[in-house]
Every structure is written in structure tokens, then in C-alpha cells.
Amino acid sequence: MxxxxxxxxxxxxxxxxxxxxxxxxxxxETADAIFLGVPVTAQEIAQGNELYAQNCASCHGPDLEGQPDWKRPLENGRMPAPPHDETGHTWHHSDNQLFTLTKLGISGVVPGYESDMPAFEGVLTDAEIRATLAYIKSTWPKRQYEYQAEVSDREGPKE
CATH class of the missing domain: 1.20.5 (Single alpha-helices involved in coiled-coils or other helix-helix interfaces)
Incomplete structure (x- = not known):
């Protein structure tokens, strides 16, 4: 017994x-999936996965691995696409920063900086950008996910 x-x-x-x-x-699948202070559903993350494959994977890699030698400038002086997994620096940026960089492109945020990162404004809706970034965040290990959440919390919600 x-x-x-x-x-x-x-x-x-x-x-x-x-x-x-x-x-x-x-x-x-959990309640702590948040983007810009709003809970994200599993359906939105699945949509973000599809949007990432269609719009981002050609540069940032199908497994979010980025381009080779992404920390070294190319011959044209531009930087290769960084990884969006835990080996890159994406998780160092707040939700607001990631959203703005994706929507406006790097050149739209940093005047005079030349980059191959396009602006997705007019290509993706704000909801699609949020879903894509939520998908990327959903792949991070706990340490990176929590660090990025703290950075986003300190910056506050997008107005």
C-alpha cells in the first residue's frame, strides 16, 4: 500500500x-506573454511566426539566427542582419524600440544611418508588427525574456 x-x-x-x-x-500558452503591455494570445504568436517567415526570415534567418558575422560591417559599410534569438541583441531593446525600428526601419529612426533594414509601415499593419515581434519574443529563453520585459517596463507603454 x-x-x-x-x-x-x-x-x-x-x-x-x-x-x-x-x-x-x-x-x-501562458498569461505572461505580453507585448506593449497587452497580453498576447497563442493565435497571435502563430500569426507572427507566419509573418516572420514571409517578411523577416530571408535576412534574419528561418531560425532567427541572423546573417554570418553579423557584428562586422559588410564591404558596403552596412551591418548584416543580426540574430533575433538569444545570441543577438534584440532582447536588449524595449517593446517600443522594437516596434518603432520595425515600423520605420533603422534609417527612419537614426537619420543618416544606412541600413538594409526596411520600414514595414504600409507593408504590415501595427497588429501584424506586434504579432511578429511577440513571436520572436516567445522563442527566447527565460533569462532574455525577463530582461527584455524589465527594459520594456522601465520605458513604459507606447503612447
Whole structure:
């Protein structure tokens, strides 16, 4: 009897641990998926995945890995597309910054700076930009995700 109780307790613990691990890895299914202070649904993240594949993966890579040697300027002086996974610097920027850079392009934010990053204003709606960025954020490990959330919280919501 005692061994049966211990076995059931062990199985229960393993089940809870598996659910917690899944929620940790796949934040898109949890309530803490936030972009610009608004909860993001799993459906929006799935849409963002599709939009990323259509509009971003050709430069930033299908697995968010960026272009080779992304920290070194190309021969034309422009920077290669950085990774959007945890090895890049995307997670160092607030939601507001990421949204503005995506919508206006880097040249639209930093006058005189030449970049291959296009402006997506007129290509993607604001909701589509938010979904794409929410998808990118959903792939980050906990450390990067939490750091970026703190940066966004300090900056405050977009007006």
C-alpha cells in the first residue's frame, strides 16, 4: 500500500513538473506573454511566426539566427542582419524600440544611418508588427525574456 501511494505521489509530481516545464518553454500558452503591455494570445504568436517567415526570415534567418558575422560591417559599410534569438541583441531593446525600428526601419529612426533594414509601415499593419515581434519574443529563453520585459517596463507603454 505504501509503495502504491509513493508511486502515485511520484507520478503526480512528475506530471506537475512536466506541465511547468512546458509552460516555461512555450510562453505563448501562458498569461505572461505580453507585448506593449497587452497580453498576447497563442493565435497571435502563430500569426507572427507566419509573418516572420514571409517578411523577416530571408535576412534574419528561418531560425532567427541572423546573417554570418553579423557584428562586422559588410564591404558596403552596412551591418548584416543580426540574430533575433538569444545570441543577438534584440532582447536588449524595449517593446517600443522594437516596434518603432520595425515600423520605420533603422534609417527612419537614426537619420543618416544606412541600413538594409526596411520600414514595414504600409507593408504590415501595427497588429501584424506586434504579432511578429511577440513571436520572436516567445522563442527566447527565460533569462532574455525577463530582461527584455524589465527594459520594456522601465520605458513604459507606447503612447
Amino acid at each position: 505504501r509503495s502504491r501511494v509513493l508511486m502515485l505521489a511520484g507520478l503526480s509530481f512528475a506530471g506537475v513538473a512536466a506541465v511547468a516545464a512546458f509552460a516555461q518553454v512555450n510562453r505563448s
